[in-house]
Amino acid sequence: MAAEIPLGRADATKFDSEDPIASARHEFYIPSRAEITQNEKIASPDAPSLYLCGNSLGLQPKLTRQLIDEELNVWAKNGVYGHFRHPNSRPWVTIDETVTSTMAAIVGAKKEEVAVMGTLTMNLHILMAAFYKPAKERYKVIIEHKAFPSDHYAVESQIQMHDLSVDEALVTIKPPANSKVLPTDYIISVIKEHASTTALLLLPGVQYYTGQAFEIQKITAYAKSLGIIVGWDLAHAAGNLELRLHDWDVDFAAWCSYKYLNAGPGGIAGLFVHENQSKRPRLTGWWAHEVKSRFIMDNQMKVQPGAAGFQLSNPSVLDTIALLSSLTVFGKYTMKALRAKSVALTGYLETLLLSRFPDRPFSILTPSDPEQRGAQLSLAFESGMMDEVNQVLQDNGVTCDERRPDVLRVAPTPLYNTFEDVWAFVDELRKAVDVVLARRNVERELV
Structure with missing residues (x-):
């Protein structure tokens, strides 16, 4: 968004009135200020809270309770027969098929390239077991220096499982001097440096701490041109x-x-395997077996084609149904429309922050270029200030996500956040910063 756009609350309300996907908000429960603070004495207790934390835990779709109740009723009234005889045409034996098509559309894949299963770290292990095949010449894994800890631990353990030294086999990409993020050209330079000895590149699509979105297409193409297997978290x-x-x-x-x-929380995860890679040897379990003969149980594996052949066990029905409730909402919109609103919301947030905080006690780590970020802006506060500011925000019904010691992550999510949410957040942040600075001035005067 351009810096000259109107910045008043009434303008934010006008932007919301022109939002073509504004109806999506009504598909979600928005916690009230009293609910989110657990304080019924807070001002305007029944008013919606400001929830800008979808990058940590998304809000609950209203459909979730209904769909889970339906499955509980099937279990109560049909028992084991729910696996094959389901009154709502969702037999448990193929429950994952209720979500794979929409999930594939969200990640830009063919349906056969997507499986819904397990958890993120478990799926990374399953995939690395198939794709990380270190050899004498090529044995290194390249990740980013500040990878999410679970990814870092998973990669280290995979290296160790091959009796290799982590110190020798793990390459971590650190930001260059005077940069908080990883420019694409710099990433490519590190890949080039280690290309002849690298077996696998594993990077995040969006860096959890800074909010930087990586150029997946460009990085993938370059690494693969050098014979490196490429995976993304x-x-x-x-x-x-x-x-x-x-x-x-x-x-x-x-x-x-x-x-x-x-x-x-802890919802079922997903994985993608490109159709050109779907026949690789992998860890298997009985849910990898083709559906039509799975229950013959003759111990003669007939692997399902595509990503489904990477499944191990039957997926949790309740977890899958919870995902279905959200994907039903996604199915009403396109990722193009959601992304357009996200770019506008995050740009509006950035513009307001720059306008309302001329003497900012924080810097914005996330790149300003919309193509290099998603819905999140990471605000790095002056030392020791973030916790105090965040506590004031929480006490006033504002939910963001902290990453100690100094970063506050703010994520306006296009499905349920509004421009007025963004405006109100910046207003609350201004008040919180003023409270903390005033408190510190008093403390200094008392010393």
């Missing part, structure tokens, strides 16, 4: 960015579903 990208995993020739990817995909 899309935990912060699925449901956030427009993705084209098939067209970009990504080898594999994995993601969770409880952030922008709103499937609930």
Whole structure:
């Protein structure tokens, strides 16, 4: 958004009135100020809270309770027969098929290239077991220096499982001097430096700490041109960015579903395997067996084609149904429309922050270029200030996500956040910063 746009609350309300996907908000429960603060004495307790934390846990779709209640009723009234005889045409034996088509559309894949299963880290292990095949010449794994800890631990353990030294086999990409993010050209230079000894590149679609969105297509193409297998952790990208995993020739990817995909805490995850890679040897379980002969149980594996052949066990029905409730909402819109609103919301947030805080006690880590970020802006506060500011925000019904020691992550999510939410957040942030600065001035005077 241009800096000269109107910045008043009435203008934010006008932007909302012109939002073509404004109706999506009504598909979600928005916690009230009293509910989110657990304080019934707060001013305007019944007013919606300001929830800008979809990058950590998405809000609950209103359809979730209904669909889960339906499955509980099937279980109560049909018992084991729900696996094959389901009154709502959702037999549990193929429950994953209720979500794979929409999920594939969200990540830009063919339906056969997507499986819904397990958890993010488990799926990364399953995929790396198939794709990380270190040899004498090529044995290194390249990740970013500040990878999400679970990814870092998973990669280290995979290296160790091959009796290799982490110190020798793990390459971490650190930001260049005077930069908080990883420019694409710099990433490519590190790949080039280690190309002859690298087996696998594993990067995030969106960096969880800075909010930087990586150029998946360009990085993938370059690494693959050098014979490197390329995988992506899309935990912060699925449901956030427009993705084209098939067209970009990504080898594999994995993601969770409880952030922008709103499937609930610990929700079932997903994975992608490009059709050109789907016949690789992999860990298997009986859900990898083709559906039509799975229950013959003769111990003669007939692997399902595509990503489904990477499944191990039957997916949790309740978890899958929770995901279905959110994907039903996604199915009413396009990722192009959601992304357009996201770019506008995040740009509006940036513009307001720059306007309302001329003497900012924070810097914005996230790139200003909309193509290099998703829905999140990461605000790095002066040392020791973030916790105090965030506590004031929380006490006033504002939910963001902190990353200690100094970063506050703010994520206006296009499905349920509004321009007025963004305006109100910046207003609350201004008040919180003023409270903290005033408190510190008093403390200094008392010393």
